[in-house]
Amino acid sequence: MTTEPRLLAVRKNVLKQNDVLARALRERFRAQGTSVISLVSSPGTGKTALLERTLTLLKENYRVAALVGDLATENDALRLARSGVPVKQITTGTICHLEAAMVERALEEWSIGPLDLLFIENVGNLVCPASYDLGEDLRLVLLSVTEGEDKPLKYPTIFNSADAAVITKCDLAVAVDFDEVTALANIQAVRPAMPAFLVSSKTGQGLSNYLQFLTATLHAKLHVPADEASSHAEIRSGTSR
C-alpha cells in the first residue's frame, strides 16, 4: 500500500454556474436587441433616485424597463414605478447581491414586450455584486459625494468590475467638502480610463452627459458583432482566461 497522497486534478470554476447563465442571458438580450445596464453601489448612494430620473427621461425615446433587487421591501420598485415604465422587483431575502439565475427567473415571470434598454438595480452592497455577472452590457458603479473620496480605494474590486462610474448627490458637494479631483483620481487608480460622470438626481446637474453616454452605448451595441460585445463582460467575470 502506498502512503503517498494522490493528487487528482479538478480545475472547476466555483462561479461557473453563474457565468454560464450570464452568458446565456447576454446572448438572449443580444438576439432581442436589448441593451442591459446594471447599477451597483453602497446602500443609500442614490441608485433608485438616479434610475427614476433616468427611466423618466429615456422613456420618451426608448422602450425601457427595470428590474430592482432588494432584500426585503418593495419600496424601491414602487419609487421606480412612478416613472411610468414597467418595473419588477426581485426580493433576495437574505442574499446580499443579485445572481444571473434571479434575473433569468424574473424575466420568465414577467410578460413584457420588446425592450431597447433594461436596467438592473443591484442590492446596495460594494462587495459581493462584483463577483456576479448578470449578463449586462454595461455596469455602472455609483459613489455619492457624502461617502468620501476614498471609496474606490476601499472597494477596488467592484470599481474594477464596472464600465463607468457615476458620482451622485453633487448638489451636496460643497456642504460636505467633497474633493472632486481626488475622487476622480482614485477612480482612475483602480480602473484606468473608466469614464466618470458627476450628477445630481435632485437638480438634474450632469444628467445630460450621462444620458448621452448611455444612449451612445446602446447605439454602439447595435453595430458590434456578438464576440466583441461580450468580451469585456467575460473578462469582468474572470472566466475568459
Add this chain to the structure above:
Amino acid sequence: MKEALLFSYEVACDGTLLEGSRLVVTDVPIEVFCPVCKVPRTLKSMQWFCCPECGTATSEILHGKELVITALELKQ
C-alpha cells in the same frame, strides 16, 4: 474572501465524508498586461492599476480573479 471560504468549508464538511479534510487556498497575485512594456506585470497594490516598471495605467487583468478548485489530494 479567503477567511470566509476557510470558515464555511469547515462548517459545510461537518458530518460528511469530507469531515477532517483541509482546504488549502493559494493566492493568485494580480497580473496585468502593460501596453507599453508589452509584457505581463504583477501589480504591487490593488489600489494602483499601473505597470510597476514604467508606471503606465492599465486595466487589462490577466490573472488574479480566479476562484477555482484546482485539485483534490487524496490518501490511498
